Amino acid sequence: xxxxxxxxxxNTAYFKKSLPQLYNAYPNKxxxxxxxxxxxxxxxxxxxxxxxxxxxRVLVQIDGATVINLKLSLKTRGHLxxxxxxxxxxxxxxKTKTVVVSSKIGDIDAGLANxxxxxxxxKTIIPDVNAFFKK
Numbered sequence: 679x680x681x682x683x684x685x686x687x688x689n690t691a692y693f694k695k696s697l698p699q700l701y702n703a704y705p706n707k708x709x710x711x712x713x714x715x716x717x718x719x720x721x722x723x724x725x726x727x728x729x730x731x732x733x734x735r736v737l738v739q740i741d742g743a744t745v746i747n748l749k750l751s752l753k754t755r756g757h758l759x760x761x762x763x764x765x766x767x768x769x770x771x772x773k774t775k776t777v778v779v780s781s782k783i784g785d786i787d788a789g790l791a792n793x794x795x796x797x798x799x800x801k802t803i804i805p806d807v808n809a810f811f812k813k
Contacts, residue, residue: 687709687711687798687801687802688708688709688710689706689707689708689709690704690705690706690707690709690740691705691706692709693794696790696793696794696797697783697786697790697794699783699784699786700738700745700746700783703745703782703783704740704741704745707740707741708740708741709738709739709740710738710739710740711736711737711738711739711798712736712737712739713734713735713736713737714734714735715732715733715734716733716734716735716749717733719731719732720732723758726757726758726759727755727756727757727758728754728755728756728757728758728767729753729754729755730752730753730754731751731752731753732751732752732753733749733750733751733752734749734750734751734752735747735748735749736748736749736750736795743782744780744782745781745782745783746778746780746781746782746783746786747778747779747780747781748776748777748778748779748791748795749776749777749779750774750775750776750777750795751774751775752772752773752774752795752799752803753772753773753774753775754769754771754772754773754803754804754807755769755770755771756768756769756770756771756807757770766812768807768808769803769804769807769808772796772799772800772803772804773796774792774795774796774799775792776788776791776792776795777791778791
């Protein structure tokens with residue numbers, strides 16, 4: 679996924695309050711997120727409910743170097759309707775369980791890492807999934 683040009687998420691200034699050590703070490707620098715699956719997603723469909731669990735590696739890079747390496751489990755929940763071969767619905771909730779594998783900016787609290795990843799994915803995945811379901 680490419681963020682829109684000028685997205686706050688792609689500059690360290692976005693983290694000035696939530697992760698000040700990143701901003702202080704790299705003020706007003708461009709941020710690149712490299713996100714890869716660690717295995718295939720696990721999907722569950724129940725009556726009017728969908729659940730997805732995706733294990734991911736997230737590399738936060740600045741000037742081509744990995745500054746933060748995260749491993750996380752991304753879980754989503756939402757509503758699902760299937761009529762014939764048409765699927766509609768919405769993604770209503772996203773949660774992450776994050777482990778900081780390495781950091782070049784000092785210790786990062788796991789709870790803070792979770793909050794930041796929840797915010798990041800809520801601003802990227804939920805809108806994309808909901809836009810897909812509205813097609």
